[in-house]
Amino acid sequence: MSLSEFDIIANYFKRPPQQASVSKSIGDDCAIVTVDPDLRLVMSMDTLVAGRHFPDTASAAQIATRAFCTSISDLAAMGATPCWFTLGLTLPQVSEDWLKSFSESLFAIADRYRCDLIGGDTTQGPLTLTLQVHGTLPQHQALTRDAARLGDSVFVTGTVGDGAAALTVLCDHSIILSQEQRQYLQDRFYQPEPQIETGKQLLPYARAAIDISDGLLADLQHIASASDVDISIDVDCIPASTACEQVFSSPDERLEKVLTGGDDYQLLFTVPENQLESVLSLIQRGVINATRIGHVVQKKQTQAQVYCQKNNQPFFLTGDKGYQHFAS
Numbered sequence: 001m002s003l004s005e006f007d008i009i010a011n012y013f014k015r016p017p018q019q020a021s022v023s024k025s026i027g028d029d030c031a032i033v034t035v036d037p038d039l040r041l042v043m044s045m046d047t048l049v050a051g052r053h054f055p056d057t058a059s060a061a062q063i064a065t066r067a068f069c070t071s072i073s074d075l076a077a078m079g080a081t082p083c084w085f086t087l088g089l090t091l092p093q094v095s096e097d098w099l100k101s102f103s104e105s106l107f108a109i110a111d112r113y114r115c116d117l118i119g120g121d122t123t124q125g126p127l128t129l130t131l132q133v134h135g136t137l138p139q140h141q142a143l144t145r146d147a148a149r150l151g152d153s154v155f156v157t158g159t160v161g162d163g164a165a166a167l168t169v170l171c172d173h174s175i176i177l178s179q180e181q182r183q184y185l186q187d188r189f190y191q192p193e194p195q196i197e198t199g200k201q202l203l204p205y206a207r208a209a210i211d212i213s214d215g216l217l218a219d220l221q222h223i224a225s226a227s228d229v230d231i232s233i234d235v236d237c238i239p240a241s242t243a244c245e246q247v248f249s250s251p252d253e254r255l256e257k258v259l260t261g262g263d264d265y266q267l268l269f270t271v272p273e274n275q276l277e278s279v280l281s282l283i284q285r286g287v288i289n290a291t292r293i294g295h296v297v298q299k300k301q302t303q304a305q306v307y308c309q310k311n312n313q314p315f316f317l318t319g320d321k322g323y324q325h326f327a328s
């Protein structure tokens, strides 16, 4: 390495913290932050490996925004407010151009969500990023996977399937798509919009929530299993973008991608009957963008399950993953 580990930190990552809550940041053995006594600390960690979580062709700026946005998406899924994060950065070699672009892009996106970089670790090896994100929650409110109850309505934010459509387009340049839609999908992949504001808005009304990283059905299954309930959804209600419709022009393929594709970072959440009106009003007033797609129903078997309906008929995916997990 031409620059030492300490040069890298000093030149690219050390910056005065933006928040008064940070009393020690990058440069000491540990960071010190003050948590408001009325709030609880919420933490989550994610690792991104080159070639696995993003294509080897991704630019430094794209890697930075994807790493940050997908990491704080977990805070959104709890209804938490992001505050601070640490960065474990493993680099194969030192490129000052790469580091400049990466750190500028990282600070730009972190500033947008008022989240301070307060520490990390820098090592040499295959390109890998680990972000530990820290946020806060009020003492008695949280959106958790185990909170869904019989009779709750199930909602999803935004459109689903964009992550899968983006990956398809990134890997297959022969797909015909307008420049605008190509850009839309690329942005959805490299800068998915963490649903922080929506999560916060939902805190008083919703029960369970999760962000879609593995796929809509797989992530709904996490809520079903943790809450020990069955969930029934109408697959015709799930919104897809026009770009997604263009990429997957066969309706069957599109539905499979919408249900199992993943990488969407939208929120799935459940709402009890007595809060339904409040949530529908948030949607109507444009405060949140969400669609009702199903219900929490009585558990039929020992294992909690997710059922799909299409045209009021039971619908089963024929793909291996979906079939194994979700067919009765």
Ligand code: ADP
Binding pocket: 009, 013, 025, 026, 027, 028, 029, 030, 031, 087, 088, 089, 117, 118, 119, 120, 121, 122
């Ligand atoms: P130590 O040897 O005490 O663990 P380091 O030399 O690893 O400390 O790091 C020095 C300081 O730089 C610490 O405050 C650490 O949190 C911070 N730091 C190291 N790498 C990064 C990084 N990639 N991003 C942000 N801060 C970092």
Ligand code: MG
Binding pocket: 120, 121, 122
């Ligand atoms: Mg260290």
